[in-house]
Amino acid sequence: MKFFKFIILITIVIIFFNCNTDKKKNDQKSSTQQLNQTSTLHQKKKVEKKVIKRWDSLNKNNVEAFFTEFGKQNKENKVIIKTRFGNIKLRLYDDVPIHRANFIFLTKIKYFNTTEIYRVAKNFVIQGGNSDETYTIKQRRLYGNYLLAPEFKSHRKHKYGALAAAREWDNNPNKLSNPFEFYIVHSRNGAHHLNNEHTVFGEVISGFDTMDKISKVKVGVDEWPEEDIRMTIEILD
Known part of the structure; x- marks a missing residue:
């Protein structure tokens, strides 16, 4: 048991x-x-x-979505253009988010460092963001030569020192911006006939004397400087 x-x-x-x-x-x-x-x-x-x-995910079909998200993750709004004539500091406007994000994007991938100030229109504008270099052309083609929808603001005028996006005038009824090329208004009186024609997305905060020096260079009939004006653009803290 x-x-x-x-x-x-x-x-x-x-x-x-x-x-x-x-x-x-x-x-x-x-x-x-x-x-x-x-x-x-x-x-x-x-x-x-x-x-x-991933910066290589940008293409001409997702421009607004890409830069909307990129802008949220990259909030910088100050840059510096460095040339042999001196520096120009720029502040980018937050109320034109796509253009601001695009400029910061191109600065961060160092696109502008392969370009130059290629147009000096006396007492009018100084224009940059392009060059004859093969690398520059490849960079533009890499993203399908995308365009930016205008971001016109009634209070953003073409005043002296305004930073604006270049664009094609022919066959461009929607006034889409070229994302790679920009200009700075050098006329003391501004360039107000361009208001609501080109998107103004920033302004010069220092370096007006550098602009004056650049405006005095010799240019050809096409307003291209006889001697290349190389530049680099960097983010400012």
Whole structure:
């Protein structure tokens, strides 16, 4: 009888141990699944974040969406143009978000560092953002030569020192901006006939003396300086 009770007791212990073991395995499996799900979620977020940050994802079909998101992640609004004549500091306007984000984007990928100030129209504008270099042409083609919708603001005028986007006038009824080329108004009286024709997206905050020096260079009939005016553009803190 004692031996039979002992067998029953051993059986109960074994059953209890097996149940606990199964419970632990299930708990571990559930915990592992939760960890895997969490890890997968984090990985998805990382991938999504990476896609947003990938600069080579820009193309002519997603311009507004790309720069809207890029602008949220890159809020800088001050840059400096460096030339052999001196520096020009610019402040970009936050209320023209697509143009601001585009300029910051091109600055960060160092597009402008392959370009030059290619037009000096005396007592009118100083224009830059292009060159004859193959690298410059390739960079423009890389993104499909996209265009920017205008962001006209009634209070953003072509005053002295205004920064605006260049654009084609022919076959461009929607006044779409060329994202790669810009100009700065050098006329003390401004260039107000261009209001609501070109998007003004910033202004000079220092370096007017540099502009004066650049305006005095010799230019050809096409207003292209006889000697190249190379430039680099950097983000200011």
